[in-house]
Amino acid sequence: MTSPLPGGPVTGDGKHLRILSTSDLAGLDISLDQVVATVEGAYRTLHAGRSDNPRKLTVKPPDGHSVAYAMLGRDGSREVVAIKTSYKHGVDRGRDDQHYYTALTIYDDVTGLPVAMMDCSRIGSLRTPAVSALLARECAAPAARTALVVGTGTQGRLALPFLLTTLPRLDRLMLFGTHPDGVAAVRARLAEHFPDRDVDIVTDWRAAAGDADVVIATAGPRTPAAIEAAHLKPGALSILVGHGLAPSALGAADRVVATSEAQMNITGTDMADADGNLRPVDAELAPVIAGTAAGRRSPEERVFAYNSGLVVTDIALGHHFAQLAIAQGLGTEVALWR
Incomplete structure (x- = not known):
């Protein structure tokens, strides 16, 4: 059973996971300058040795009809850990016949508690052109x-x-x-x-x-x-x-x-x-x-x-969106670890 959140702390109680859907994130306001600055900051933190961005993992079937990625990273300036998953089915077909899903799950590395799991499509649509x-x-x-x-x-x-x-x-x-x-x-x-x-x-x-x-x-x-x-x-x-x-x-x-x-x-x-x-x-x-x-x-x-x-750029933008969404009381809480 799920219930809308009225707002609350950035991290939960360790038993629930805040889910931020496509529609939750769609209305959040962020300027192009803010996106560029956030992404640039993630690169600078990585270069300073304060973040970790291991090589992504990839799996796909022999005929190449689908491809999946998993990317784990840590943002040292925000002190959060996150994993991004990406799955595309129908790579060998036209755009209208493809299925694509991507999600980002963020954990607070100070409190040890989950921050949120969110659709990552808008984050990717901003991060890549930035x-x-x-x-x-x-x-x-x-x-x-x-x-x-x-x-x-x-x-x-x-x-x-x-x-x-x-x-x-x-x-x-x-x-x-x-x-x-x-x-x-x-x-x-x-x-x-x-x-x-x-x-x-x-x-x-x-x-x-x-x-x-x-x-x-x-x-x-x-x-x-x-x-x-x-x-x-x-x-x-x-x-x-x-x-x-x-x-x-x-x-x-x-x-x-x-x-x-x-x-x-x-x-x-x-x-x-x-x-x-x-x-x-x-x-x-x-x-x-x-x-x-x-x-x-x-x-x-x-x-x-x-x-x-790089996943550190997804983490930086994702954490920014999570903070905005939580401040506005957006999302749904799931009792995942009960």
Whole structure:
């Protein structure tokens, strides 16, 4: 039996678990600047050695019809421990035929009590484009003015608003997408956050890539786009989130930055060369943000960045949302350990 919570402490009594649903989290207000600052703080704490972000675990069947991940981490600034699970079924099918579930469970490492278990979809939809925006801030050429987003799914819809948050100097925005509803959603989200800006819808992704200073590839596996290194101009930054970049964009890059080289070696195998090898990473994002490593070394370098996401960023945002939700009395308490 469950009962709505009227509010209360951040942690419970050790017998109950607070569940925060999709609808509980949907109405919580957070600005793009707050998301970027929260995610950046998680990277800085990780670089300082105060947080732990072990490599994710992955399982999938031989035919590849599904994939599941488990990610455990500890946030040293908030002193919380959390585990994120992610499961997608129908990877080999179209978007409408897929099932995707992701959840985050947080524990207070001071009191030893549970904080909450929550749907992680909104957290992921904010965290990932915020990380891409940080990669762009650190790795784009100083004169970057044009950006191209490939894909109009969950990760593509906020890519441009977050990119403008960290790179306000961009004056031309382009989008390649094959789903009309997705294109409309991208435009709507851009208008919501930057009503004075618009995006050019392009059909020739090769030509658009050649014009772009920053390319963010967020598309699904069925995208026709496969941007090669030869399509990218000198000084371009290409950021891989989903699909849309060919392996040569990595293999021929002058510099490679990743959120995590270990995770790239697990989830980035589709970017391997003809011999099955992945180009080594030159720097990870945490030390780049901290200023101990360079995102790029010259304006002419072609930089490839791999955005796989780190669970410490999910924990930071998830804990922030949990605090907001609890303060508003949201959630349902389940007597899980009785």
